[in-house]
Amino acid sequence: MSVRSSGSQPIQIEQDVVLARQTARKLAQECGMRLIDLTKMVTAVSELARNTMVYGGGGDMDWEILEESGRTGLRLVFRDEGPGIPDLKLAMTDGWTSGGGLGLGLTGARRLVEEFELETEPGKGTRITITRWT
Amino acid sequence: MERIPILQMGGFLLVTIQVDMHDQLALTLQDDLSERISQISARGVLIDISALDMVDSFIGRMIGTISGLSKIMDAETVLVGMQPAVAITLVELGMTLPGVSTALNVERGMKLLRERVREQ
Numbered sequence: 559m560s561v562r563s564s565g566s567q568p569i570q571i572e573q574d575v576v577l578a579r580q581t582a583r584k585l586a587q588e589c590g591m592r593l594i595d596l597t598k599m600v601t602a603v604s605e606l607a608r609n610t611m612v613y614g615g616g617g618d619m620d621w622e623i624l625e626e627s628g629r630t631g632l633r634l635v636f637r638d639e640g641p642g643i644p645d646l647k648l649a650m651t652d653g654w655t656s657g658g659g660l661g662l663g664l665t666g667a668r669r670l671v672e673e674f675e676l677e678t679e680p681g682k683g684t685r686i687t688i689t690r691w692t
Numbered sequence: 693m694e695r696i697p698i699l700q701m702g703g704f705l706l707v708t709i710q711v712d713m714h715d716q717l718a719l720t721l722q723d724d725l726s727e728r729i730s731q732i733s734a735r736g737v738l739i740d741i742s743a744l745d746m747v748d749s750f751i752g753r754m755i756g757t758i759s760g761l762s763k764i765m766d767a768e769t770v771l772v773g774m775q776p777a778v779a780i781t782l783v784e785l786g787m788t789l790p791g792v793s794t795a796l797n798v799e800r801g802m803k804l805l806r807e808r809v810r811e812q
Contacts, residue, residue, distance in 0.1 A: 572714040572715050572716055573714055575714060575715070576712050576713075576714050579712065579746065580712065583745075593777050594776075594777045594780055594781075596777075597745065597746060597775075597777035597778060597780075597781045598780075598781050598784065600745075600746050601746050601747070601748050601781045601785060604746060604748040604750075605748055605749060605785075608715070608748075608750065652786055662749040662785055662786045662787060663749055665786065666749060666784075666785035666786050666787075669784050669785065669786070670781065670784055670785060
């Protein structure tokens with residue numbers, strides 16, 4: 559697996575969530591993603607970037623365009639140094655929310671991507687990696 | 693402050709969302725709409741999202757809230773123009789927008805609103 563290009567951008571304020579979506583859209587287009595897959599990826603980015611901002615107290619989105627045996631993939635990492643997720647099982651339950659939302663952000667985002675990886679430690683922060691291949 | 697315009701057409705309100713909305717903008721629209729419904733005693737609200745290439749759980753919730761609050765203010769809401777990829781993503785996300793009426797385009801949406809209001 560090789561990395562064709564990579565970058566990073568901050569997610570601190572609401573406008574950054576919009577910018578994260580726009581970056582993800584541009585990258586997904588570069589990867590040649592189909593419209594439906596692109597839409598799912600951008601929607602997942604919206605959910606995760608909002609979580610980074612609201613629950614993680616701000617953080618960053620790192621991106622990579624990957625190449626592996628003729629396939630192109632988009633990998634995005636959302637990382638923060640916030641309070642972490644104390645009860646992961648609960649957080650991954652549909653409809654459960656610690657904020658004022660519907661509790662679909664994390665679980666919904668997982669359903670929208672092919673690869674979903676979550677690392678979290680109370681007091682240290684959260685790191686979520688999502689990947690979609692074309 | 694940035695705002696999404698709300699147009700009046702007789703007893704109906706028409707909202708066309710054409711920008712990539714940040715969360716505060718969505719909340720402002722929700723507040724503005726409830727105020728306008730009460731101000732003009734609107735009978736119906738038409739929300740055109742044909743320019744939106746993404747609807748996440750936040751915007752989905754806003755749409756559900758607008759529909760719910762207009763109902764208790766005696767106005768009908770119809771959501772029109774959802775792109776197919778957006779619809780598929782919304783369902784996969786787990787949002788089926790229960791209780792929200794939809795139509796394929798503005799013309800059909802207006803027709804639906806007129807019929808609903810005539811029935812009452």
